[in-house]
Amino acid sequence: MIPKIRNAFNENFKDEYYDNLQQDVKDTFSEECAFRISETPVFIDASLENKIFDACDSIIEQLWEINFDEIRQKFIPKSLQSPSPMGKPHFLAIDFGLCDDGNGNIVPQLIELQAFPTLFFYQPFLGKAVLKHYKNFPKGDFHYFFSKLNDKKYIEEVRKVILGDEKPENVILMELYPEKQKTRIDFWATKQALGIEVVCMTQIIKEGKKLFYIKDGVKTPIHRIYNRVILDELLQIKDLKTNINLNDDLDVEWVTHPDWFFMISKCIMPLLKHKYIPKSYYLNDYPVDLDLNKYVLKPLFSFAGKGINLYPSQETINDIKDKENYILQQKVNYASLVKTNSEKNSKVELRILYIWDEAANKLKPVINLTRMSKGELINVSHLTEDTWIGSSISFFKNA
Known part of the structure; x- marks a missing residue:
């Protein structure tokens, strides 16, 4: 996405940098990572970062317009609802595909969101490990933390959320x-x-x-x-x-409270509107003339890509008994935007991670998680024999 930086990184890349990073993981945690780590970080310019946070800000603003009591009653069976006080969601992850808009531009497209924790402590380790081991890391002002955090402040903030x-x-x-x-x-x-x-x-x-x-x-x-x-x-x-x-x-x-896992999830995507949010419909309430070739079928509450049907047919839909637990989401065109030192370029999915800021009484972005793939589905458990794919982190270049 920043061609000059990407080309220089690739030209000066050495396998030993990647090997040293993997050894650092093993030395630090007494085992190898169970999912594949990509050979490269992703570099993102200020223009794309602005688009990403334009979408994030809009999503979070819309969250507080949703009646979550109604969402809770609609999507969580009473037998599964926790009686504990709800409070605010302590965490939020917003996933974007980095896509081709058809005019040669890279734009974010919302893939899903979840009020559930993820790799909050592995990601800062990975960011530091990249800076430590990659001698070809570009010169310049980059960040992988948000909200003006550094490593020390980040740990303090997340510690406060988890330990209270x-x-x-x-x-x-x-x-x-x-x-x-x-x-x-x-x-x-x-x-x-x-x-x-x-x-x-x-x-x-x-x-x-x-x-x-x-x-x-x-x-x-x-x-x-x-x-x-x-x-x-x-x-x-x-x-x-x-x-x-x-x-x-x-x-x-x-x-965070167990019910937030359900309430801020794919189940609210049909309620969200923005130019970087693909159209979504509940499977029990979608237009009769909808072109299914342009949509992906997703179960609402699965994880790690389970149950996703990239090519849904009317026959498949007719066979589903619990249609209220699925959505149809407009397909997006992931851009093969990361030039690699292999035959195929890689696609990117970017997750922006938020924590609840008690003092400010709002969700605050803190760090990112990045996944790379050369296949149709962005998932670190798929196509693991390929290279320059897997779990990564993005570095954002300051303007």
């Missing part, structure tokens, strides 16, 4: 079989940064409404849960035995 006023030993990162999750590298990064334990949901002890876990052989109270359990995955495991459910009435603070 609690001691680290009374806060846990909760996941389901964390050692098996592809994103576990971020769990270890979180533990290193905050001093909190990573605890499997199956290991939590419940006594009345109070929760405990075993730390160094001692039963320790849990006052706050940094929740990384995705309900879609939870419901797919048969005969799962846990002492708690996400919708239990518990004497604990959630970061």
Whole structure:
């Protein structure tokens, strides 16, 4: 996207830089990353950054015009609703495809959004590792943090959101079989940064409404849960035995409340309007003359690209019983915009990560997560044998 910078980076790229970065991951977290890391960061100019945040600002403004009580009742079965106080969403991720507008320009197009945490501690590690190991990194003023944050301030801000006023030993990162999750590298990064334990949901002890876990052989109270359990995955495991459910009435603070996972998600995309937001329709309420060739079929509450149909047919739609749990989203044309040192260029999906700023009483952008692919679906679990694809981070060039 910044041709001069990209060309210089590629010409001076050496495999040893990438090898050193991967070794740094292994040395820091005692294992290799479970998902593929791309050989390159992405470089984004100020013009595209302005377009991205024009869309983000509009999306967030529209969020507070939505009646989330109605969304909650419509999309979350009562049996799954958590009785805990809702509060504000502590996190927000907004995903954009970087696309060709048909006139040779790169524009962002909203792919999805989710009020759920992601790789908040791995991404700053990756940004620092790129700067440390890539001797071909371009000269100039770049940033991968937002809101005028640096590494120290970023950790302080995210720590405040997750820990609140609690001691680290009374806060846990909760996941389901964390050692098996592809994103576990971020769990270890979180533990290193905050001093909190990573605890499997199956290991939590419940006594009345109070929760405990075993730390160094001692039963320790849990006052706050940094929740990384995705309900879609939870419901797919048969005969799962846990002492708690996400919708239990518990004497604990959630970061973030489990119901936000449903309420700020693909389920509200048909309600959002902007020039960088593709049209979306609920599958049980779409125009009869809609050209399905121009739309993608998506389940509302799946994750990691599961269940997406890039070529939906009327027959496929007719076979779906729970149409209220799907949307049709207008297709976008991902641009093959990152020149690579291989035969094919890479496409980019950019995720802007937000945290809740208690003092300002609003969501604040803090860092980005970037994914690269050469296939139709942007997913770090797909086409893993190729090169110059996978998980990455974008560096934004100051004007």
